[in-house]
Amino acid sequence: MEVVKITPRGYCHGVVEAIRIAKRVGADRGGSEPVTMLGYLVHNEHVTRELEEGGVRLIPETDRMKGLEQIREGTVIFTAHGISPEVVDAARTRGLNVVDATCSDVTRTHDLVRRLVAEDYHVIYIGKRGHPEPAGVLGIAPDRITLIESGDEVDSLPFTADDKLAVTCQTTLSMWDTQSIIEALVHRYPHIEAHNEICLATQERQEAAVLAADNVDCVVVVGSSRSSNSKRLVQVVEEKGHKPAFLVDTAADVDPAWFTGMRRIGVTAGASTPTHLTRAVIAAIETLPEVPAAV
Numbered sequence: 001m002e003v004v005k006i007t008p009r010g011y012c013h014g015v016v017e018a019i020r021i022a023k024r025v026g027a028d029r030g031g032s033e034p035v036t037m038l039g040y041l042v043h044n045e046h047v048t049r050e051l052e053e054g055g056v057r058l059i060p061e062t063d064r065m066k067g068l069e070q071i072r073e074g075t076v077i078f079t080a081h082g083i084s085p086e087v088v089d090a091a092r093t094r095g096l097n098v099v100d101a102t103c104s105d106v107t108r109t110h111d112l113v114r115r116l117v118a119e120d121y122h123v124i125y126i127g128k129r130g131h132p133e134p135a136g137v138l139g140i141a142p143d144r145i146t147l148i149e150s151g152d153e154v155d156s157l158p159f160t161a162d163d164k165l166a167v168t169c170q171t172t173l174s175m176w177d178t179q180s181i182i183e184a185l186v187h188r189y190p191h192i193e194a195h196n197e198i199c200l201a202t203q204e205r206q207e208a209a210v211l212a213a214d215n216v217d218c219v220v221v222v223g224s225s226r227s228s229n230s231k232r233l234v235q236v237v238e239e240k241g242h243k244p245a246f247l248v249d250t251a252a253d254v255d256p257a258w259f260t261g262m263r264r265i266g267v268t269a270g271a272s273t274p275t276h277l278t279r280a281v282i283a284a285i286e287t288l289p290e291v292p293a294a295v
């Protein structure tokens with residue numbers, strides 16, 4: 001089977017930096033005090049296991065405040081997705097040493113939301129409920145930020161066209177979905193201040209996957225089912241590239257039956273997927289024989 005390796009794919013700068021920070025803290029402090037990541041540092045179980053082997057334990061709790069209550073001492077590492085200021089304050093009050101591995105792109109959105117709130121805007125934030133990144137942003141000013149997930153929610157928003165509104169978004173959503181939600185908001189609230197904060201790494205991976213879809217029969221995305229940006233790669237290939245797409249965590253998840261009647265398979269990877277997993281998936285697909293479709 002022919003494999004088209006889609007670039008860019010895999011680790012982004014935010015993930016590389018978060019892993020570097022966590023490994024360093026684990027190595028420096030792990031021998032003398034508990035070192036705990038509050039939630040998955042990045043959404044990939046293989047990365048998590050490697051960090052645990054390096055002395056960094058995981059509290060998987062999605063509700064960061066509840067997770068924090070389980071940490072009695074030592075160092076707490078906040079994940080690449082960002083953290084609510086309330087949780088940071090609570091960690092300090094508990095006497096924990098705080099290490100923040102928030103991606104600089106997420107920090108930029110936090111700074112933007114802080115500025116908008118200080119300037120008296122109400123912020124509409126497009127994001128996925130239950131994901132840690134929106135939770136971190138909402139914590140900046142819970143009464144001044146409204147989370148929406150889809151364009152269907154725009155019509156039921158309680159604001160008037162005269163309200164001082166701004167819109168921004170989670171960094172790892174589909175760039176096309178987000179743009180259409182922003183357009184619906186601009187249509188209803190012509191004076192809204194719009195800030196599309198999809199990060200460059202997400203945009204580049206989505207654009208490359210959709211472009212590649214023209215020249216392949218399907219796309220395999222290597223990434224965790226927890227990973228927002230990996231799931232969005234599957235979505236944009238299907239919706240914008242109009243080709244089938246499959247999410248696999250490892251080579252063991254590749255199902256040869258997917259490729260019946262196909263010749264060229266595109267492979268990409270989410271921003272939190274270790275390179276060795278993607279290499280193994282590519283090798284596994286390359287060894288598969290072409291199977292013609294039944295007539």
Ligand code: SF4
Nearest residue numbers: 012014103171199201
């Ligand atoms: S996907 Fe974007 S926001 Fe998330 S860690 Fe990578 S660069 Fe940062």
